Amino acid sequence: MIERELRRALRERPAPGEHAAGERTLRVLRAAHAELTPPPRRRRVRPRAVAVALLVLFGLLGTALTPAGADVRHWIAERVSPEPTLSRLPAAGDLLVSSPAGTWVYRADGGLRRLGDYTDAGWSPRGLYVGAARGRRLYAVEPDGTVHWSILRPGAVSRPSWSPGLGYRVAYLEGGGVRVAAGDGTGDHAEGRNAAAVTPAWRPGSRNVLSWATRDGRVVTRDVDGGTTPWSLAPGGAVRDLEWTRDGSRLVVLLSGEVRVLGPAGALVASIPLPPGTSGRALSVHPGGRAAAVAGDTGGVVSVPLGGGAARRLFDGGGRFARVAWSPDGRWLLASWRGADQWVFIRSPGARRGVPDARHVVAFSGIENQFDPGGAAGDFPEPGGWCCG
Amino acid sequence: MTGVRGSTASVRAHRLMTTIRPAPARAERSAAAPRAERRLVRDARAGSAEALEELFRLHWPGAFRAAYYVVHDATAAEDIAQEAFLAAIRALDRFDPRRPFAPWIHRIVVNRAIDHARSRALRREVGPELAESAEAPAVDAGISSDLLRALAGLGPEQRAVVVLRYLLDCTPGEIARTLGIPRGTVNSRLRRALDRLGESVGAPS
Numbered sequence: 001m002i003e004r005e006l007r008r009a010l011r012e013r014p015a016p017g018e019h020a021a022g023e024r025t026l027r028v029l030r031a032a033h034a035e036l037t038p039p040p041r042r043r044r045v046r047p048r049a050v051a052v053a054l055l056v057l058f059g060l061l062g063t064a065l066t067p068a069g070a071d072v073r074h075w076i077a078e079r080v081s082p083e084p085t086l087s088r089l090p091a092a093g094d095l096l097v098s099s100p101a102g103t104w105v106y107r108a109d110g111g112l113r114r115l116g117d118y119t120d121a122g123w124s125p126r127g128l129y130v131g132a133a134r135g136r137r138l139y140a141v142e143p144d145g146t147v148h149w150s151i152l153r154p155g156a157v158s159r160p161s162w163s164p165g166l167g168y169r170v171a172y173l174e175g176g177g178v179r180v181a182a183g184d185g186t187g188d189h190a191e192g193r194n195a196a197a198v199t200p201a202w203r204p205g206s207r208n209v210l211s212w213a214t215r216d217g218r219v220v221t222r223d224v225d226g227g228t229t230p231w232s233l234a235p236g237g238a239v240r241d242l243e244w245t246r247d248g249s250r251l252v253v254l255l256s257g258e259v260r261v262l263g264p265a266g267a268l269v270a271s272i273p274l275p276p277g278t279s280g281r282a283l284s285v286h287p288g289g290r291a292a293a294v295a296g297d298t299g300g301v302v303s304v305p306l307g308g309g310a311a312r313r314l315f316d317g318g319g320r321f322a323r324v325a326w327s328p329d330g331r332w333l334l335a336s337w338r339g340a341d342q343w344v345f346i347r348s349p350g351a352r353r354g355v356p357d358a359r360h361v362v363a364f365s366g367i368e369n370q371f372d373p374g375g376a377a378g379d380f381p382e383p384g385g386w387c388c389g
Numbered sequence: 390m391t392g393v394r395g396s397t398a399s400v401r402a403h404r405l406m407t408t409i410r411p412a413p414a415r416a417e418r419s420a421a422a423p424r425a426e427r428r429l430v431r432d433a434r435a436g437s438a439e440a441l442e443e444l445f446r447l448h449w450p451g452a453f454r455a456a457y458y459v460v461h462d463a464t465a466a467e468d469i470a471q472e473a474f475l476a477a478i479r480a481l482d483r484f485d486p487r488r489p490f491a492p493w494i495h496r497i498v499v500n501r502a503i504d505h506a507r508s509r510a511l512r513r514e515v516g517p518e519l520a521e522s523a524e525a526p527a528v529d530a531g532i533s534s535d536l537l538r539a540l541a542g543l544g545p546e547q548r549a550v551v552v553l554r555y556l557l558d559c560t561p562g563e564i565a566r567t568l569g570i571p572r573g574t575v576n577s578r579l580r581r582a583l584d585r586l587g588e589s590v591g592a593p594s
Contacts, residue, residue: 002536002587003555009533010556015454017463022449025471026442033433033441033478111471114464145464 023373024112031087031110086110086364089386090345091327094143095334096121096130096384101372103132104381105143112371115145120384122199124162124183127388131160131170138172140185149185159199164246169208169224171200178212180224192220198239203264204248211251213239219253221266231266241282245289250306252292254283259292259304259311272304275313282323287330295321301335301346314346315361325383336367338380343367423489430486433478445474448491451557452498458556459502459548461541469505473497495557496567499549503568506545539589547582550575 088110089095095106103118115121118132118139129148132139138157140148151157155175163169168183171191178195181188196213203209208224219239220232237255244251250269251262256279261270274280278299285292285306293314294302300316301324319339326333333346340363347360371381426447432440452473457466477484477494484493540548546568553559553567561579565572 002583002590005533005536006540006551006555006586009536010454010458010552014450015457015463015466017467018450018453018457021453021463021467021470022446025449025467025474026445028471029441029445029474029478030438032475033436033438111475113468116464144468145462 020373020375024114024371027085027087027370028110028112034087085366086343086370089327090347090362091329091332091386093328093386093388094127095325095386096123097371097381098384099368099371099379099381101375101379101381103130103384104371105130113143113145115141115143120158120160122160122162123385123387125164125166129162129183131162131172133157133160133172138170138181140170140183151181151185151188153179159197161200161202163202163208163210164204165206169202169210171202171210171212171224173197173200176215178210180208180210191222191224196239198241201243201251203244203251204246211242211244213242213253219251219262219266221251233262233266235260235262235268240280243283243285243292245285245306246287247289250289252283252285252306254280254294256280259283259294259306261306270306270308272306272308272311274302274304274311275299278302278311278313281321284324284326284333286326287328293324293326293333293335295324295335297321301333301344314348315344317342317344322380323382323384325386327386328388334383334386336380336382337363338382341365341368341380343383426490427486430481430484430490434481434484434486441478444490448494449474451491452494454556455495455498455552456502458537458540458552459499459545460506465505466502469501470498473501491557492559492563492567495553495559499553499567503545503549506548535590536586539586542589543582543585547578547585550578551582551586554579 089106089108092108094108097104097106098119098121100119103115103121105113105115107113115130115132116134118134118141121130121132123130127143130141130143132141136154136156137150137152138160139150142148153174157172157174160170160172162183163171169180170183171178171180173179173195176193176195177190178192178200179188180191191210192212192214194214194216196215198213200210200212203211203221207226209221209230210224211219211221213219217238218232218234219242220229222229235253235255239253240256241254242251249264251264253260253262258271258273259280260268261272263269274294274296278294279297280294280302281297282295283292290306292304292306294304294311296302297320299313301314301321302311303314304311314333315335317337317340319337321335322338323336324333331348333348335344335346337344342363342365345362345364347362368375368380372379426444429440429444429447433444449470452470453466456469457463460466460469473494476497484490540551543551549568550564553564554561559567561572561575564575568575
């Protein structure tokens with residue numbers, strides 16, 4: 001009896017997540033298979049096949065030229081229009097991706113690993129861990145999904161940010177405050193209150209120096225180990241995003257209509273207006289540190305030279321762009337185009353010299369369905385960081 | 390003609406996504422692969438994406454469920470089964486299409502799942518909250534759900550032999566070859582597993 005029931009229980013119903021996992025895996029396999037196998041051999045053209053093809057062509061022309069054929073023509077156009085599917089990343093490194101449906105690691109070869117139901121996540125400096133948030137708990141997760149430690153807080157946690165260098169600190173937001181824990185999950189404590197919903201930014205360097213934005217429009221920079229606040233200032237508007245350059249010499253602050261570049265002591269170095277009609281939402285500083293890319297609620301994707309000079313629009317298709325992320329080698333910029341359910345990769349030959357441009361743009365559609373087949377509409381996956389190629 | 394054949398295949402594939410194929414009669418089961426599967430392997434090797442997809446849809450439910458019921462973690466099961474299929478595709482040109490595909494993929498999946506379950510058991514720093522978050526099998530209430538819950542309480546080696554026997558319908562000899570253990574060990578693990586499952590649900594084994 002047990003044996004019969006076991007067979008029935010195991011065989012008759014799918015396991016949890018079986019269908020969605022199958023769809024994701026099939027996409028990965030198709031891409032791997034296409035790379036590994038030779039293209040089908042071209043067949044010799046046969047006269048009979050040519051005749052059949054001509055008949056089909058005349059039939060299509062017939063439908064196209066009659067009113068009744070218009071619907072058929074439209075149907076055909078829909079079926080043959082290209083729908084490129086993202087099958088691999090254009091550069092080395094692993095991409096962290098989050099949506100309300102969960103967090104994934106997308107590998108350069110197209111492999112997709114779901115880490116869990118985390119709503120927000122960020123890489124540790126060498127990609128050994130992911131700082132992830134879900135509800136009231138902050139997690140340190142290994143890239144294979146193993147939870148290393150977690151911290152439970154009374155309020156909702158979000159926007160984890162791992163310190164660079166040795167990665168011994170993790171900052172995050174909880175209930176309007178900024179908190180910091182050690183990299184092993186110990187020593188969790190509050191650093192500041194009244195924080196805006198902006199990911200805190202660590203300054204690269206020997207000391208653990210953290211900058212964050214407050215809800216009243218200030219930028220606070222604090223030496224976490226020394227317990228001091230070297231500076232705090234109001235850059236002149238609500239801060240949308242902020243990030244230190246990799247050498248720690250500049251703090252790049254995004255306001256709605258401009259980018260402000262601050263020195264290590266808070267002095268204003270440059271103020272670069274965004275092109276007219278651009279409302280900045282998020283920024284990503286180029287690994288070389290001489291430029292930043294801005295994603296706009298309006299105005300598309302903009303390149304901002306940090307040493308001065310005018311900002312230039314790299315790409316605009318209408319609708320909202322929510323995040324931007326540079327590939328680790330700085331040659332590709334990924335912009336998430338929420339308004340079109342697309343990811344846009346912009347190749348930038350000048351990026352090595354810190355002068356991003358847009359020589360080559362590749363857009364992939366159907367991103368929502370690719371990460372969460374059959375999931376709720378609006379759960380658009382946003383890149384959370386492209387790490388460590 | 391192509392369209393008709395394609396739609397038939399997709400209907401069949403959809404059915405197979407939710408239900409594991411009935412086990413072939415003992416007389417049918419041999420070292421040789423069914424003709425249709427041999428054709429799929431040959432075509433996939435020659436570059437046919439359709440053949441690859443059909444082969445995948447035939448074997449994904451078994452592979453994923455095998456991994457899931459050994460590790461009891463949907464994310465890990467996806468990873469294990471996905472990597473097994475990727476490994477299979479990369480080795481496709483070395484695979485003998487006369488041999489059945491299923492035991493090959495099942496061997497990779499089940500052994501990786503056992504390794505994963507063992508290594509997770511060693512990492513005690515994972516707190517109880519993770520165990521609570523493990524997904525519960527979506528089955529009707531009753532003896533089936535009790536059995537699946539009880540299955541999660543067995544050790545990974547015992548879960549593996551149960552999965553191979555009752556999900557994938559392997560014989561004790563095939564299980565022994567898959568896991569690289571003596572046949573007597575397979576029989577004793579199965580016996581003990583059934584006894585424990587029977588005790589858990591209060592039914593004779």
